[in-house]
Amino acid sequence: AQKVTQAQTEISVVEKEDVTLDCVYETRDTTYYLFWYKQPPSGELVFLIRRNSFDEQNEISGRYSWNFQKSTSSFNFTITASQVVDSAVYFCALSEAPPLSNTGKLIFGQGTTLQVKP
Amino acid sequence: DSGVTQTPKHLITATGQRVTLRCSPRSGDLSVYWYQQSLDQGLQFLIQYYNGEERAKGNILERFSAQQFPDLHSELNLSSLELGDSALYFCASSVGQGPNQPQHFGDGTRLSIL
Numbered sequence: 001a002q003k004v005t006q007a008q009t010e011i012s013v014v015e016k017e018d019v020t021l022d023c024v025y026e027t028r029d030t031t032y033y034l035f036w037y038k039q040p041p042s043g044e045l046v047f048l049i050r051r052n053s054f055d056e057q058n059e060i061s062g063r064y065s066w067n068f069q070k071s072t073s074s075f076n077f078t079i080t081a082s083q084v085v086d087s088a089v090y091f092c093a094l095s096e097a098p099p100l101s102n103t104g105k106l107i108f109g110q111g112t113t114l115q116v117k118p
Numbered sequence: 119d120s121g122v123t124q125t126p127k128h129l130i131t132a133t134g135q136r137v138t139l140r141c142s143p144r145s146g147d148l149s150v151y152w153y154q155q156s157l158d159q160g161l162q163f164l165i166q167y168y169n170g171e172e173r174a175k176g177n178i179l180e181r182f183s184a185q186q187f188p189d190l191h192s193e194l195n196l197s198s199l200e201l202g203d204s205a206l207y208f209c210a211s212s213v214g215q216g217p218n219q220p221q222h223f224g225d226g227t228r229l230s231i232l
Contacts, residue, residue: 033218044120045208045223052218091161095217103174104149104212104219108161 002027004094006109013082014117021077021112023092029053031097034068034075035106039089051075053097082116089113121145124209124224132232136197139227143190143211149173150192151212151221152184156205167192168215196229204231 003026013019025034036048049059051068059066063080079086093106121144129137143150152164163176167186178184181199186192196203206226212219 035220037223042225043206044225045210046120047220047222050218050220093161097217101174102216104151104166104215104217104221105163105174105176106151106153106161106221107163110160 004109008112010113012115029096029100035093037091120222122224139194141209147211149212151210153208
C-alpha cells in the first residue's frame with residue numbers, strides 16, 4: 001500500500017539553525033514521484049519540488065536542499081540557516097505512475113510543523 | 119498567488135444542508151483536483167477531473183459529488199452535511215493529468231458545520 005510518513009510532528013529551532021525534515025514513503029511501484037509542499041500560516045499550499053524515482057541526485061535551491069535515497073525510501077528536506085519566514089507546515093507527498101496508476105492523485109504525509117524563533 | 123481561485127473562502131452552515139464550492143484553475147491547466155484537509159484525517163485526495171472527464175476518485179463520500187465544466191472550472195457539491203464534514207477544502211490544478219504534474223493549490227474554502 002502507498003503511504004507517506006513524516007514522523008516529526010513539530011520541530012522548533014532558533015533562527016540561523018539548519019533543520020532537516022524527514023519523509024519516508026512506501027510504494028510497490030517502481031516509477032513514482034515525490035513532492036514537497038509548504039503551508040504557511042496563511043493556509044495556502046505552495047509547491048516546492050518534484051522528484052522522480054529514477055533521479056537520485058540531490059537538489060539544492062538557495063537555502064533549501066533535498067536528499068532522495070531510494071535504498072531507504074526517504075526524501076528528506078533540509079533548510080539551511082533557517083529564517084522566521086520558514087515557519088510553516090511542510091508536507092511530503094507521493095504519486096504513483098503506470099502500471100499502478102496514471103493519475104495525479106497525491107498521497108500526503110501528516111505534515112511537520114516547523115517553528116523558527118527569532 | 120498560485121492562479122487557482124476558490125470561492126467562497128469561508129462557509130458556515132448547518133447539519134443537513136447542501137453547499138457548493140467553486141474552483142477556477144490556472145490559465146492553461148486542464149486538470150482539477152479536490153482535497154480535504156481535516157485535523158484527524160490530514161490531507162486527503164477526493165477526486166480528479168481532466169478536461170471535463172473524471173480521472174480518479176479517492177475517499178470521496180457518496181454525499182459528495184463534483185464536476186468540471188466546459189470552461190474548465192469545477193464545483194464540489196456537499197450534501198446532507200454532517201459535523202465531521204467541517205474541514206478546509208482545497209482545489210488544485212495542473213497542466214496534464216499524470217503523476218508527474220506539480221499541482222498548484224488555491225487558498226481553500228473553510229467549511230464550518232454548526
